[in-house]
Amino acid sequence: MVTHLHRLTPAKVWLGVIPTLWWNDDFINIDIGIPYEQALSEMALAGYVGCGVGHKYPTDPKILRPVLELRGLRISEPWVSTYFTINAMKRHTLDNVDAQLDFLEAMEGGSDDPRRADLVVAEFGGAVNPLPVALFPNCPDFSEDQWKQLIEGLHEAGEKAMARNRRLCYHPHLGTGVMKTEAIHRLMDETDPRLVNMLLDTAHQAAAGVDPLALARKYAHRIKHVHLKDIRAGVVREIHTGGLSFQQGIEAGIFTVPGDGSIQTFPEILDALAEADFAGWICVEAEQDPAKANPLQYAKMGREYLRKLLGW
Secondary structure, eight states, X not given: OOOOGGGOOTTTEEEEEOGGGTBOSSOTTSBXXXXXXXXXXXXXXXXXXXXXXXXXXXXXXXXXXXXHHHTTOEEEEOEEEEOTTSGGGHHHHHHHHHHHHHHHHHHHTTOOOSOOXXXXXXXXXXXXXXXXXXXXXXXXXXXXXXXXXXXXXXXXXXXHHHHTTOOEEEOOOTXXXXXXXXXXXXHHHHSOTTTOEEEEEHHHHHHTTOOHHHHHHHSTTTEEEEEEOEEOHHHHHHHHHHTOOHHHHHHXXXXXXXXXXXXXXXXXXXXXXXXXXXOEEEEEOOOOOTTTSOHHHHHHHHHHHHHHHHOO
């Protein structure tokens, strides 16, 4: 095939890493006590220029910003769990969106650096991923009214992001109502592409039985942010056959860095994005137990894999 990977360059594509290699932000007991300063230093040492927000980070931008700048890092995204399918939670969700947009403005301080953070969201109304229940058979199916609430809420959040010159990127996530292929297509079909972009998370999609390459090709022009991580197919099967929860799946090693697992189509996925002239953050991620998977070792492994694919 004709490759377009040469179109992905450091001038318009920035490689970040998500701190879930060092600790888990959903299950805080998955933690061996690595302080945030060490994690940030190891991110920089591994060759990344940005990172997601972790729960151990200082919340005051006046403290966090110089700590990142010292290491040559920027924030790639904050996370907002949305609850638009729960009426009583809409106001809280939109307030959280505003708070994260304020945080980003304080972190970037009016800089004209093109490496601006995106706002990453996922609908957690009815989500079972935080619960000690079997992951796959219990994920929610939204009613028509819930779909309406979700689309309207995402449009409101997207308007807020666009007004601040930010891109809202939706993350289809295991254990939620937007996990399966049909739900992802519906979300894309019913949302305004000016307001709602897609975050492609290769591992969450592959583990849910969704083809990440097909998504990359179909929605290349709407994918504005990427979490590049791999799965171990044997663990995915174990979650199905053993009725494991999301946390149990993480502890069993469902996720790893790109190139270390079962997804074979990373070159084609990146090529599809390059053909669409992708510009933005590509972040290596692996929600792993740091007691079993040395974070720096895996961060370097993921960065080296990208270096082989991209040439930089």
